[in-house]
Amino acid sequence: MNTKYIEKDKLLRLELLEEIDHHEVEKIRRKADDEIARFLPRKVIFDFNNVSFMDSAGIGMVLGRYKMINMLGGTLEMENVSTPLRKIFEMSGITKICPIRN
Amino acid sequence: MKSIYENEMKLEFISKSNNEAFARISVAAFASQLDPTIEELSDIKTAVSEAVTNAIVHGYEEKEGIVKLVCKLIGNLVIIEISDTGKGIENIEIAKTPLYTSKPNLERSGMGFTIMENFMDEMKVESIVGIGTKVTMKKMIKKDEIEENAISEVLNQNSNIN
Numbered sequence: 263m264n265t266k267y268i269e270k271d272k273l274l275r276l277e278l279l280e281e282i283d284h285h286e287v288e289k290i291r292r293k294a295d296d297e298i299a300r301f302l303p304r305k306v307i308f309d310f311n312n313v314s315f316m317d318s319a320g321i322g323m324v325l326g327r328y329k330m331i332n333m334l335g336g337t338l339e340m341e342n343v344s345t346p347l348r349k350i351f352e353m354s355g356i357t358k359i360c361p362i363r364n
Numbered sequence: 365m366k367s368i369y370e371n372e373m374k375l376e377f378i379s380k381s382n383n384e385a386f387a388r389i390s391v392a393a394f395a396s397q398l399d400p401t402i403e404e405l406s407d408i409k410t411a412v413s414e415a416v417t418n419a420i421v422h423g424y425e426e427k428e429g430i431v432k433l434v435c436k437l438i439g440n441l442v443i444i445e446i447s448d449t450g451k452g453i454e455n456i457e458i459a460k461t462p463l464y465t466s467k468p469n470l471e472r473s474g475m476g477f478t479i480m481e482n483f484m485d486e487m488k489v490e491s492i493v494g495i496g497t498k499v500t501m502k503k504m505i506k507k508d509e510i511e512e513n514a515i516s517e518v519l520n521q522n523s524n525i526n
Contacts, residue, residue, distance in 0.1 A: 284421065285382050315406075317410050321475055353475065
């Protein structure tokens, strides 16, 4: 996962890579939580541009990060969500609290 | 004994989470013989990933066990069976409820069975507590195309009669 923090916007971009499943999610979770705790951003964007596969483990991972960000008074958005990923996110209803942009 | 299916494969692997990718990629490669669309293949991979993850996380509760996977092809139909000899499911109806998870502390979404049901044409869960669980899923490849062909065939026949 690549991370980028833009200080003036208090924006943390987390660029996810390749495959997101139960096996991969633990590493993503740990790194995302470290970055969020380090920067205390106002907004977190998960970028799915380079994700080739995701199952329901991705929903749990995003929801967990949302709870953390929400507690800190920030928001979470998702970007570059491909059609198969969108189908999974929309089925769970998570897009109501973590909106998908573009 | 000769199989009634046109093709069939079996896999057995240890319940390690890095085998989730191995399982879905293997099934996708095998099912590719039916020339599925990218979307159909993606649906199959996701459903397999959910079932195998369930066997590892819930069936064996991350202890070591064997996950069995059988994939059969007949006509345009893919049949996938994923089974474990783990703890079993007490109440299948509750387990299938969207957003229900027996392990909320693990950040599981509770969407596994819902995704399997929606992404495949058929899904059946059989489970006995203390014995294990078997999930059987079926998906028709190029269903839309087959239906269109069937309709146009009927229309052609009718126009011949007229």
